Amino acid sequence: xxxxxxxxxxxxxxxxxxxxxxxxxxxxxxxxxxxxxxxxxxxxxxxxxxxxxxxxxxxxxxxxxxxxxxxxxxxxxxxxxx
Numbered sequence: 423x424x425x426x427x428x429x430x431x432x433x434x435x436x437x438x439x440x441x442x443x444x445x446x447x448x449x450x451x452x453x454x455x456x457x458x459x460x461x462x463x464x465x466x467x468x469x470x471x472x473x474x475x476x477x478x479x480x481x482x483x484x485x486x487x488x489x490x491x492x493x494x495x496x497x498x499x500x501x502x503x504x
Contacts (some may be wrong), residue, residue, distance in 0.1 A: 425501055427478060427491045431469040435502055437480040443495040444474055460488045 423435045447453045457477070460466050465487050468474070472492040480487045491498065 423502075425498070427489050427498070428469040428493055431467070431489065431491075433478070433480050433482070433489065437482050438502070439479045439481060439486075441495045441498050441502075442477050442479070444476055444490075447477075457488065460486070466490060 424432050425435050425438070426432050442453075448457070457466070465485070467487060468490045470490075470492040474490045474492060476491050476493060476495040476498055478489045478491060478498060480489065
């Protein structure tokens with residue numbers, strides 16, 4: 423199954439490792455460090471220019487990708503479950 427993350431970005435649900443709320447998770451220095459490292463490695467894809475609410479970690483073709491989305495983590499999760 424496929425999941426729409428915003429704008430023109432769609433990912434396969436079987437590639438998703440985690441769905442995270444930006445407000446709650448970026449409090450941790452470990453999460454900020456992880457996102458900073460992923461951005462330096464060129465693995466962060468911003469799927470919208472609106473206020474980001476969540477990030478979704480996927481493994482595609484053996485490579486880790488982090489999608490920053492304006493859709494809330496709860497909404498993303500509900501879309502997967504429906």
